[in-house]
Amino acid sequence: MEERHKNIKPIYDLVVKKVFCNEAVALQFVQDIFDLSAKSAKLIGGDKIFRANSNVEDDFNIAVDILVELDNHAQVIIEVQLAKQAFFMNRIWAYLCKQVNDNIERLKQNEEERHAIYKKLPPVYVAAIVDRNYFEGDDPISTFLIKEETRNTELKMYVDNDIKEMPLLKIVFLELKKYKPELKESYNKVRWLEFFGNKKYTSEPGEVIDQADDLLNVRNWTKEEKDMYDERTRQLDHQWATYAYAREEGIEYGMQRGMEQGIQQGMQRGMEQGIQQGMQQGMEQGMEQGIQQGMERGKIGTIVNLVKEGIIAKEVGAEKLNITEKEFESYLQEM
Known part of the structure; x- marks a missing residue:
């Protein structure tokens, strides 16, 4: 299938960072992929792009690609992988656990009462956009939750004074190689497979996706970004x-x-x-x-x-x- 962009790969790490620095795009992605009714989102991590000759040791660097915080306090890690890694699941778990621990340490410094820490502890979710297949089957979008083994009851949590329960854990994989134009998934989800997979849109993607596509136009980049x-x-x-x-x-x-x-x-x-x-x-x-x-x-x-x-x-x-x-x-x- 013909690519939308000939000279830019939307799944390259620095391109993904530029796309999600647009908070409207980040919010729409989270709403579509996680079915969350958030009204706003802000980028709180992943805005730094390391150069190839930096001193960062990739094997020991657990800085996430993108970290978004929603107005309902939930946090979403967005991780991108080009090559398949045998221990990618382990890395995701490390990212998630570290973020939960960082949140606890931050709350410890700001809250005097211990129970307030757990009351305000936000859920942390992960979106993994991968260019290689990790799971059997043809479904390009896989969602993982924590559920009771026999009753299939999902574990949920309250966040601060929000009366609505939220999933305790949610991890969504987008396997770009499994994309097919005839997918039956909601197009709100499919359009992100088309966007990051560099495919032609099979329907009208919407204003926010158009904004994201504009961000891939190198002519609009700063000199530093081009460099x-x-x-x-x-x-x-x-x-x-x-x-x-x-x-x-x-x-x-x-x-x-x-x-x-x-x-x-x-x-x-x-x-x-x-x-x-x-x-x-x-x-x-x-x-x-x-x-x-x-x-x-x-x-x-x-x-x-x-x-x-x-x-x-x-x-x-x-x-x-x-x-x-x-x-x-x-x-x-x-x-």
């Missing part, structure tokens, strides 16, 4: 350096496989033509084939990974391999 995006783009050079390394690894792998295959072929032929002559011929042919196959698989695998991570477009990957996009699709499915 940041350019810096992110320059990281592609590093990715291509990784490709060169993978190519060398492919050669080494091919040589090793070639020797193994050559020995096997040589031994087989040696039984028929003589062990010495067969081993020599088998090793030479096996090494040549192995080197060639290793180089080619290394090149293909690297470019496929770059496309899957959203670093380059599919058509660019196909061009690099000098094949059609349809042929490239088969590699995306295989690897």
Whole structure:
């Protein structure tokens, strides 16, 4: 399906931060995805964008992508992932627990009575926008709650003087790769799959989504924002350096496989033509084939990974391999 924006990926971290810095957009997203009747929202975390050469250690940095607070005191963490991570659920749990703990510490400093801390402790929810599938099934939107095992009763909580109960915990996953134009979900939810998935809208998205799309127009960005995006783009050079390394690894792998295959072929032929002559011929042919196959698989695998991570477009990957996009699709499915 044709992309709305050719030169911008809406799911890139710094682009997502810019989108949700618009509090009207953040509020609409939370209302649509979590079915919350909030009237206003404010960004209280995630407005800082780290440069590629910063000293932040990504593996140990638990600063959330986006943190929004609603007028009903509920807080929503919005986390985005391009590549699939084996421990992504653990990271979400760490983000959520840390935020709850931070809220407790903040209330301890402001409240004299202990019971007031629990009275004013807000619920914390998580929205995970992911470019890779994490769950079985075709549903692109998965909502998780805490419920009693046999009666299916949901745990809820009161917030301050609000008489309406709210879910104690709510985590929503948007799996962008599962999007299909014929989805039966409420379009208020589907339009966010189309927005972050860079798909053409199948219906009128609404004024707020139009505002969000305007934020993707680079011509309206500040110089600092453009510099940041350019810096992110320059990281592609590093990715291509990784490709060169993978190519060398492919050669080494091919040589090793070639020797193994050559020995096997040589031994087989040696039984028929003589062990010495067969081993020599088998090793030479096996090494040549192995080197060639290793180089080619290394090149293909690297470019496929770059496309899957959203670093380059599919058509660019196909061009690099000098094949059609349809042929490239088969590699995306295989690897």
